[in-house]
Amino acid sequence: MKYLAIAILWSMITTVCVAGTKTWDGRYDTDEIEVTVVYFVPKDRHPLVDWRERVDYYCKRIEQFHAREFAGQSELRTIVHPEPVISHRTTAQLRVGDGDAIYYRTLEETDRRLNFASGDRTAFPILLVLSEINWRPLDDFYRLRPDGDKLVFEGNYNDGQHFPGAASGGARASYRVDRGVGWGLVSADGWRVPYRGSDCVVYHEGCGHTVGLPHPPGGNGSVMSLGQYRGWISESWVDKEQKTRLGWEPSEVPHDPQRELFSTFRALPQPSVPQPGAKVALELDWPEDAKVKSLRVRLQTSLDGPWLECPQQWSGDAPRTASLISFNRPTPVSYRIDAQLENNTTAELWGYFQVREAPDSPPQPRSLMADLVTSQQSGVDDSSLDGSSPHSPIDLLETDPTHCWSVGDWRRVDGKLESPKQYGARIELPYSPPPEYRLAMIVEPIDDPNGLILGQRLGESRFATLFNYASGESISSALENVDGRNVGNE
Numbered sequence: 001m002k003y004l005a006i007a008i009l010w011s012m013i014t015t016v017c018v019a020g021t022k023t024w025d026g027r028y029d030t031d032e033i034e035v036t037v038v039y040f041v042p043k044d045r046h047p048l049v050d051w052r053e054r055v056d057y058y059c060k061r062i063e064q065f066h067a068r069e070f071a072g073q074s075e076l077r078t079i080v081h082p083e084p085v086i087s088h089r090t091t092a093q094l095r096v097g098d099g100d101a102i103y104y105r106t107l108e109e110t111d112r113r114l115n116f117a118s119g120d121r122t123a124f125p126i127l128l129v130l131s132e133i134n135w136r137p138l139d140d141f142y143r144l145r146p147d148g149d150k151l152v153f154e155g156n157y158n159d160g161q162h163f164p165g166a167a168s169g170g171a172r173a174s175y176r177v178d179r180g181v182g183w184g185l186v187s188a189d190g191w192r193v194p195y196r197g198s199d200c201v202v203y204h205e206g207c208g209h210t211v212g213l214p215h216p217p218g219g220n221g222s223v224m225s226l227g228q229y230r231g232w233i234s235e236s237w238v239d240k241e242q243k244t245r246l247g248w249e250p251s252e253v254p255h256d257p258q259r260e261l262f263s264t265f266r267a268l269p270q271p272s273v274p275q276p277g278a279k280v281a282l283e284l285d286w287p288e289d290a291k292v293k294s295l296r297v298r299l300q301t302s303l304d305g306p307w308l309e310c311p312q313q314w315s316g317d318a319p320r321t322a323s324l325i326s327f328n329r330p331t332p333v334s335y336r337i338d339a340q341l342e343n344n345t346t347a348e349l350w351g352y353f354q355v356r357e358a359p360d361s362p363p364q365p366r367s368l369m370a371d372l373v374t375s376q377q378s379g380v381d382d383s384s385l386d387g388s389s390p391h392s393p394i395d396l397l398e399t400d401p402t403h404c405w406s407v408g409d410w411r412r413v414d415g416k417l418e419s420p421k422q423y424g425a426r427i428e429l430p431y432s433p434p435p436e437y438r439l440a441m442i443v444e445p446i447d448d449p450n451g452l453i454l455g456q457r458l459g460e461s462r463f464a465t466l467f468n469y470a471s472g473e474s475i476s477s478a479l480e481n482v483d484g485r486n487v488g489n490e
Contacts, residue, residue: 020073020074020247021070021073021074021246021247021248022246022247023124023175023211023212023246024175024211024212024213024214024245024246025177025212027177027180028124028180029124030074030124030211030246031073031074031075032074032075032077032122032123032124033066033074033075033076033077033123033124033126033207033211034077034078034079034122034123034124034125034126035059035062035076035077035078035079035126035128035206035207036078036079036081036114036116036125036126036127036128037055037058037059037078037079037080037081037128037130037206038081038085038110038114038127038128038129038130039051039052039055039081039084039085039130039132040084040085040087040106040110040129040130040131040132041084041085041086041087041132042086042087042089042090042091042093042094042132042133043086043087043088043089043090044090044091045091045132045133045370046461047084047132048132048192048303048304049304050307051084052080054191054192054194055080055130056080057194057336057348057350058130058191058198058199058202059078059080060348061199061202061203061232061233061234062076062078062199062202062203062206062207062233063076063077063078064234064259064262065199065203065223065233065234065236065262066203066207067259068259068262068263069237069238069243070238070243070248071251071253073247073248073249073251074246074248076207077123081114084132085110085113085114087106087109088109089105089109091133091371094106094133095133095135095136099135099170099172100172102135102170102185103172103185106129106131106185107127107129107183107185110127110129111127111183114127116181117179117180117181124180124181124182124211125180125181125182126181126182126183126184126206126207126210126211127181127182127183127184128184128185128186128202128205128206128210129184129185129186130186130191130192130202131185131186131187131188132188132192133187133188133371134166134168134169134170134187134188134189134371135168135169135170135187136168137168137371137372138154138166138168138169138188138189138371139151139365139368139369139371139372140166140169140188140189140192140193140303141192141193141302141303141332141334141369142332142362142363142364142365143155143157143162143166143332143354143362144362144364144365144372145166145168145372146372151364151365151372153362154166154167154168155189155195156195156229158229159272160271160272160273160353160359161196161272161353162195162196162352162353162354163195163196163197163228163229163230164189164190164191164195164197164198164200164201164228165189165228165229166189168189169187169188169189169190170187170189170190171184171185171186171187171190171201171204171205172184172185172205173185173204173205173206173208173209173210174209174210175209175210175211175212182206182209182210182211183210184205184206184207184209184210185205186201186202186205186206190202190205192303193303193332193334193352194334194336194350194351194352195351195352196231196232196351196352197227197228197229197230197231197232197233198228198350199232199233200223200227200228200231200232200233200236201228203223203233204223204224204227204228208223208224208238211246213238213242213246216239216241216242220239221235221236221237222236222237222238222239222242223236223237223238224238224239224242225239232266232349234262234263234264234265234266235266257287257341257343257345258345258346260287260345261286261287261290261339261341261345261346261347262347264285264286264287265284265285265286265287265339265347265349266283266284266285266349267282267283267284267285267322267335267337267349267351268282268283268351269281269282269283269324269333269335269351269353270282270283270321272353273353273354273355273356273359274327274353274355274356275355275356275357275358276326276327276328276329276330276355276357277326277327277328278326278327279323279326280324280325280326280327280355281321281322281323281324282297282321282322282324282335282337282351283320283321284318284319284320284321284322286318289317290317290318290341291317291318291341291342291343292314292317292318292319292339292340292341292342293340293341293342293344294338294339294340295312295314295319295322295337295338295339295340296309296312296337296338296339297309297310297312297322297323297324297335297336297337298310298335298336298337299324299325299333299334299335299336300333300334300335301327301331301332301333301334301405303334303369304462307336308325308407308424310322310323310324310325322337327355328402328403328404328405328406329355329363329403329404329405330354330355330356330357330361330362330363330364331354331355331363331405332352332353332354332355332363333352333353333354333355334350334351334352335350335351335352335353336348336349336350336351337349337350337351366428366430366431366432367430367431367432368432394431396429396431397412397415397416397417399429399430399431400412401417401427403430404427404428404429404430405427405428406425406426406427406428407422407424407425407426407427408420408422408424408425408426408427410425410427416444418446421446421447426455428455432457433456433457435458435459439454439456441454449468450468450469450470451466451467451468451469451470452466452467452468453465453466453467453480454467462481463479463480463481463482464479464480464481465477465478465479465480466478466479466480466486466487469487476488
């Protein structure tokens, strides 16, 4: 991952020792920092459904880290722009040129659209843009890029763990001395999928280079050095020498249980590279004598798919592991864990791993995300058509249900697909339809029917078709998830 950091006359300016922290060159106060965080989407893309949850997670992480590192001598607050900023440009238009060109094109548009930092200031202003796209085509959930007619793995992968840093991704930041503001840009690979270390990237670009902090000499695990390749931001730090240059002074810091939980809590997958069918758990690290009040664990196997709950049970004060489901096929997995202790301190951590047939065999997607679909591709997965044309009937039930992603035990009985009797039972059939298609299904209820849902797609958009939903004596059917409308959507 490359970076751009601009600060003027570093070697010619002497920092003035006055109370409170300042930018690296001593020109601007940073005892209060306000980071405006923007989710930036090209006009030919759709925002993530849960974009706000992802952005809020990173905001909370960098605020907690800054508070721990500067112990109140510099206070950082984040303000999330309430709606995605939809660019006036397409993905292709934004990608013209190298990383620097993409950076300036994106930040200049966002700065102008927001009229950024134009009023009275009460804090040092930073504009941090989290982009929906990467510098070049990349499926950042599977970590694959196109190479001719193949998809090849591209990502920072070390000892079975995934860290941000794909070459097709990228990030830039600059300290704009002339205006007294900071500009930061993190592309999709640096934040959309929560690899271990993604929160380091967000702070590195959004709060480090933007006040003039350079990379420290040598390489270590600090957030301005190699922290993003070694762990979460809670496992990293800002070098004492760099903080001192900013005006920070060592001081006694009273014990804070919330800060201790932030610094100690970890949740690492075991095994780090599970195989299909294997039991998977998260190994948990807690502060000494922690007493856990609640633990919520969720996971996701596609970037725009649902977050699935993994109920937890444990004995004793604090569980040493959190159980996940077993996975019946190779797949990437994002997970998120929320914990609350009896002393009412809380922790939230997001992570990522891949289920692989072998450690060196990355999973392949069953359908291409928008970034990998070229103008020559119709969106049809030809490998599933057995040579048929897009207008020929395709029997989706020819698929072996044991080879499909599913929740519950789906079976083939007398040539039919039988669902389990289970809340939330679902199965994903490995087929990507063309832009126009007709779907025919013959469905036989085994017991009282109530609410059959078909998850469908139209191009790159997803929607759900609901049949026979009973509410009292009323029966409803609807197209759901269309313009935010569900049952009752005319």
